[in-house]
Amino acid sequence: MIDSSKHIVLETKNLAIGYPHKKSQIVVTSNINISLEKGKLISVLGKNGIGKSTFLRTISKVQKPLEGSVLINNKNLTNFQDNELATTMSLVLTERLPESQLTVFELIALGRQPYTNWIDKLSDNDIEKINTAIEQTEIEHLTQKRFYELSDGQLQRVLIARALAQDTPIIILDEPTAHLDLHNTIKIFTLLKELVTKTNKTIIMSSHQVNLTIQLADTIVLFKEKNVLADSPKELIKANAFDDLFSSSIINFDKNLEQFIINT
Amino acid sequence: MKNQQNIVKIFIFLSVLLIVFFVLNVSLGSVSIPLDDIIYILLGNTEIKESWQTIILNFRLPKALMAIMVGSGLAISGLLMQTLFRNPLAGPFVLGISSGASLGVALLILGTTIFGGSLLALSFSNWALPIAASLGSFLVLSAVIIAANKVRNTMSILIIGLMFGSLTAAVISVLSYFSEASKIQQFVFWSFGSLSNLSWQELQIFTILYLVGIFSCFSIIKPLNSFLLGENYAKSLGINIKKSRNLILLITSILTGVITAFCGPIAFIGLAIPHIARMLFSTSNHKILLPASAIIGAIVLLICDSIAQLPMSEFTLPINAVTSIFGAPIVIWLLIRKRKIFV
Missing domain, CATH: 3.40.50.300 (P-loop containing nucleotide triphosphate hydrolases)
Incomplete structure (x- = not known):
């Protein structure tokens, strides 16, 4: 070992x-x-x-x-x-996301794609992983917002949540x-x-x-x-x-x- | 979830609209047939006047079915292209399919003047136009896809498609310049688009290809949704970009190709319907957008076709003109109201 x-x-x-x-x-x-x-x-x-x-x-x-x-x-x-x-491994990139009407929850749920079936149906396990990611990044209050409504600091947390939902060791x-101020950077x-x-x-x-x-x-x-x-x-x-x-x-x-x- | 209930409600509402406009479409035409008799005929009752049965079953029913398939097929193709290119102005024809089909038909109709009578014999056959259109779109599309696989940037494919469009338009101008007026008129009539004049046999072939295209869409829901995050994220989610891209292009070309071959280039539907679907459902999720675009496309083309028949008269307007005249202002109004446009 x-x-x-x-x-x-x-x-x-x-x-x-x-x-x-x-x-x-x-x-x-x-x-x-x-x-x-x-x-x-x-x-x-x-x-x-x-x-x-x-x-x-x-x-x-x-x-x-x-x-x-x-x-x-x-x-x-x-x-x-x-x-x-x-x-x-999951990624958090600096590039801007293309414009779309994705909600925060949907965006994070996309992190489950490697595990979902052919029509992208979320299982109970997937939902659990998404919710854990949301808890860990403390963004519960944002989940029903559209991602373009978020501030840079909030968006960064959402993108981290998406990477967490992907459930990868790296x-x-x-x-x-x-793009963050000092306070958000430290957070x-x-x-x-x-x-x-x-x-x-x-x-x-x-x-x-x-x-x-x-x-x-x-x-x-x-x-x-x-x-x-x-x-x-x-x-x-x-x-x-x-x-x-x-x-x-x-x-x-x-x-x-x-x-x-x-x-x- | 409240959101989910809303979505179901809108879908039920749209389905009712679809049925209403389907029946309305079948009941309109130069010969007026009472609505209850039409419904009896559609339900398989054979005791109605035989001439009415022929009109309904051999002319109006195929045309209404075509409207549904063409409308939904073009709307879905448009949605696929807008998502793939992340460009709200993309439509099913950006791949050069309509320009290719136009080139094929132009060569068939206008080319006879230049190349002599060898092609003339062909143009009398019922199948000549769809075959010429298919060959033309297949050739131009292949050229676009071969070029597309040489570039890595998806945006370049869009520009390559547009360039091929310009090229074929130029060839058609030259052909027109050397052609007789009557031939040009024949070509212009084809480019107006038409949902009628299809036999049940042609309808069968059309339906098979259409269903192949529609059912393949299930296999690309995942890549389409992941493309909403951009190609790099899609790749990090395990999506094979090149394979998915080619699959999306293939499905679009089957749907748009067969539609253009049989009905001519029908404008507006493919570009505008996906926007209407996005606004109505305010979502970007393709699991909702694909069926939504399909059903809205079908409804809109049924309405346009009903208008094109100019109820109470014997004239029929070109469907292509109707889709744009009535559709474009609606989209402009929707956009001004909503202000924000999404892909």
């Missing part, structure tokens, strides 16, 4: 990410070798354009790796069937706090943190909230110019990993405060 507290849920081997461009390739980042543990809140940090979103898209099979491989529970991502992947979120962060402890799911998110991430994430995947590191915030601070994150003279990492501060 493998020790469940050290269960590796996601591993990359010599992974190179980027885009095919005509006949050649544009490599965004290469040689990514990290392993991520189950049941953690994992945050992907790095400056703009360094490949955070590309990385998330690659590990969620939206795009192919240029080189190397991604292993989910020791199985190569390319060997996952469509439906198998849909029951393994949830991947691309910048879930991108989403603490919600994700809570979900990890309560449900033992693995949550992987990208974020620009460096200071918050250092306080709340269990593991940080740090995208730097030369390499990609993955470790707990404490260990990364100890190794001075944050010092050259932005390679800029405007801000500096303060080791004692454990956060970035503006140079004055």
Whole structure:
């Protein structure tokens, strides 16, 4: 038996990410070798354009790796069937939803699609999972609203509820706090943190909230110019990993405060 | 749930409307037949005047059935295209089906002037028009789908379909330019659309293809609903985007193809009915929208056909004109009232 507290849920081997461009390739980042543990809140940090979103898209099979491989529970991502992947990881994306008249409940219920029959009938079990997701994200009062009536903060909780309803061991979120104010940002962060402890799911998110991430994430995947590191915030601070994150003279990492501060 | 009760109520109301307008449609025409006799004939009573029976059973009944199938088929095709392209302006004809059919028919009718008499013999047969239309739409549609599979972006398919439409329109203009007036008139009459003149045998073939298209819709309810979240979410829910997309295109082409082949290009229904269904039921769920569009489409085309017969006269207006003249203002009014438009 493998020790469940050290269960590796996601591993990359010599992974190179980027885009095919005509006949050649544009490599965004290469040689990514990290392993991520189950049941953690994992945050992907790095400056703009360094490949955070590309990385998330690659590990969620939206795009192919240029080189190397991604292993989910020791199985190569390319060997996952469509439906198998849909029951393994769920996504919360930054893209705007197309306009429609979906209610919040219907939107969350779509998360059950991998489990429903051919005409998409919700079973009692499906309804139960949807209701649990609604409870966990505390959006009971919103369920009969149309999703376009929601504020950005509420919509983000609904999208997280949809991912929870999909009932997958892994949830991947691309910048879930991108449009939110500080208060809502912290609420989403603490919600994700809570979900990890309560449900033992693995949550992987990208974020620009460096200071918050250092306080709340269990593991940080740090995208730097030369390499990609993955470790707990404490260990990364100890190794001075944050010092050259932005390679800029405007801000500096303060080791004692454990956060970035503006140079004055 | 209150919402669910409402939905059932609206469906019952629509079903009653469908029956009422079906009977009304059958009872209207240049020969006036009392309503109770019509109902007796429809119920299989054979003691009514034989000429009346012939009129009802061989002319009006097939036409009313056609109206129901054409209306529902076009409405469903329109809904599929609007959801697939997430574009409220998409309709069943964006794939170039109507332009392909027009091209086929134009080549048959107008081409005889240019290519000589070899095609002329064909055009006398009853089946010539539907075959030419089917071949034309099949060719243009295949071209669109082959091109569609080379692009990853679904929006590009929409534009490719529109471009093929322009191309065929151009070819038809050139053909018309070199044709005699009488031929052009014949072609224009085809493009007016028509629900009549179908024999029971043709109706049978039409019905089989129609049912194939309609029943296949059950298999795409899941992908259609997941497309409401966009393609990336749909994919993360285990939907095979390419397969679902091709299936949706295939169903649309069967339905629209067979309708255009037998009835000509009938405008407006496919574009407008899905919007009316969405507004009436205020939902985006395809489990409701598919049957809703079908039944509303059937009702609207029955009404349009009844109007087209110009009750109390011997004239018949082109169905294509009626659908647009009466339909477009209604949709405009609905949109102004509701303000928001959804896909």
